[in-house]
Amino acid sequence: MSVSSPTGPTGSAAASGPHAPPGSVRWALAGLAGAMLLSSLGTSVAQVALPTLAEAFGASFPAVQWVVLGYLLAVTSLLVAAGRLGDLVGRRRLMLGGLAVFTGASLLCGLAPGLWALVAARVAQGVGAAVMMALTMALVGGTVPKERTGSAMGLLGTVSAVGTALGPSLGGLLVTGLGWRAVFLLNVPLAAATWAIVRRQLPADHPHPTTASTIRFDHAGTAVLAATLTAYALAMTLGGGPSTTLNLALLTAAALGALLFVRIEARTAAPLLRPALLRRPGLGAGLTTSALVSTVMMTTLVVGPFHLSGALGLSAAVSGPAMSTGPAVAALTGIPAGRLVDRLGAPAMTRLGLAVMATGCAALAVLPASSGVPGYLAPLAATTAGYALFQTANNAGVMADVDSDQRGTVSGVLGLSRNLGLVTGTSVMGAVFAYAVGTGDLATAPPADVAAGTRTVFAVAAALSAAALLVAASATRRERPGRA
Structure with a gap:
């Protein structure tokens, strides 16, 4: 790419x-x-x-x-x-x-x-x-x-x-x-x-000598994009649910803002984000998979505390250390993952990381609550290790062949895709979990219902991980020599 x-x-x-x-x-x-x-x-x-x-x-x-x-x-x-x-x-x-x-x-x-x-x-x-x-x-x-x-x-x-x-x-x-x-x-x-x-x-x-006339910054596009992203983030965090008036108004404003931003970028001489940039197969796939994977990872943070306390009956003193398993695995996996990427290449490691994530989420979707804390933490550790490998490989792959004068822009867009996935996952995966449990008061839900909700939401997470894997594999095929 x-x-x-x-x-x-x-x-x-x-x-x-x-x-x-x-x-x-x-x-x-x-x-x-x-x-x-x-x-x-x-x-x-x-x-x-x-x-x-x-x-x-x-x-x-x-x-x-x-x-x-x-x-x-x-x-x-x-x-x-x-x-x-x-x-x-x-x-x-x-x-x-x-x-x-x-x-x-x-x-x-x-x-x-x-x-x-x-x-x-x-x-x-x-x-x-x-x-x-x-x-x-x-x-x-x-x-x-x-x-x-x-x-x-x-x-x-x-x-x-x-x-x-x-x-x-x-x-x-x-x-x-x-x-x-x-x-x-x-x-x-x-x-x-x-x-x-x-x-x-x-x-x-x-x-390099520069003057105010040679540095052109897209002020209009920047303002519209900032307003659009703010409306979307507020809809995902304060909207109060998909059916509320506030949520619908914020999402409508975000959609209109996105359309206006595309129109501005197509007409300005020095766009903040060139539309052609996002049409590159490798970059587009990297941003899409980053957003999907970040949405999946929010599932572990949103659902984890309720599953550990509601389905498994753990106290807050025990749930805290258990919740730290994911970040601890990510911290321990990051540097070895980087060495694998250097040795075996970013595309292969991106696909491997996504496959491990999908497998871990699928295990969480089928394992019964009777498997206890080990039955939850082992697939969670696998999911997080897959995420660390994916994140390292995807970041390296997206940034590898970017022209030097676009590295900051692409790095910013990559960070944005991750942030949008996090805020979307908080709202959407939380809503899926609450719907599957069958009550808005998750603190008083029966353990069996909480366990069922956990399995449902991780089934959705497994599907999203599999979709990300398909996107990454498709992009790799398109970038091979001799392929369109």
Whole structure:
């Protein structure tokens, strides 16, 4: 797969500089891993502080939810724009700016005098995180030799899983020991150290004289896409269900926004996202499978707590460590998965990861509740290992042959596909589970009904994984020499 685009003055400016010297590659990867860890922690660490925030500010739970939603909406709506801007002005330069914004916003979060000041600071923190998420993978191409790309992607996947798993437990310790402000203030020294490493170790952006007239940014497309994604994310998180007026209004706005965005991109001279880019078989398949797989993985997070407590009767003290099995497996699998990708190639490992995921979900769909905790955790571990292998291989495959002046954009779109899958999975797979259980009050549902709901939702997850496998296999066949 080769993603091509016109090369102009700004493209040269955005092109990756030479790879970092061998002695500094590890430090450069440490900087990128730090950015990935911070953005992952930003998503997961604040969840556990919500009850404390509601008490501290005397606010309702729907109000304090905006501490999480503000961050999520900022990240989701700005990923593509951040990636494109990095292509135009220089990815290292913009990464440093994103880290600076994240650092300052984290300080403001920790010093916030009221709830809505905290929410505003969290939105600013999400802006910095969007830059970090969009550019981390794009910067790998200018930092790591091509034959080590898989290992680098595996490391970033491991760090992301560690951040996701560490967030709730670390947040709980900080809230209990130091108060809720420590949850956000902890980011300040970590982000400052990451900024220093990135500034010192990442290769400089390829120098090229630019002027305001040579850098053209699609402001209209960016605004419409951000509004569209915000409407969709709100529909998936606050809409209240597919039949509510608010949900229908938000989904309608998102659909109209998507149509308007396509129309703008077809007419503008310097589009945010070139339609031809998404028609590339390898890229289109990579984005589609990423969204499907992220939807599947949300199933484990949405259903897991209810199955462990409702169907298997575990206490909260036991369910917590059991829920950490998935992130732990992902963290342990990431680096070995990267080495497999380097040795055997991204397409084959992408298909293998999807096949393992489909098998794990199918096992969860057929195993009875009488198989107990091992009968749930073993297929869950297989599913998560397959996900780690897929994620590493898919990221490496999508980014491998992208033209240098499009790496930021493609990395941003790849991150967006993953985020959309996560927010869709939270809503849709949660609705499937509730429907299969047969009651809206999952906490009081009979164990047999919860177990039946678990089997149903994982049957859907297995079907989605199988569909992703078919998409990946079809794309591979189309890209073989001699095939159309």
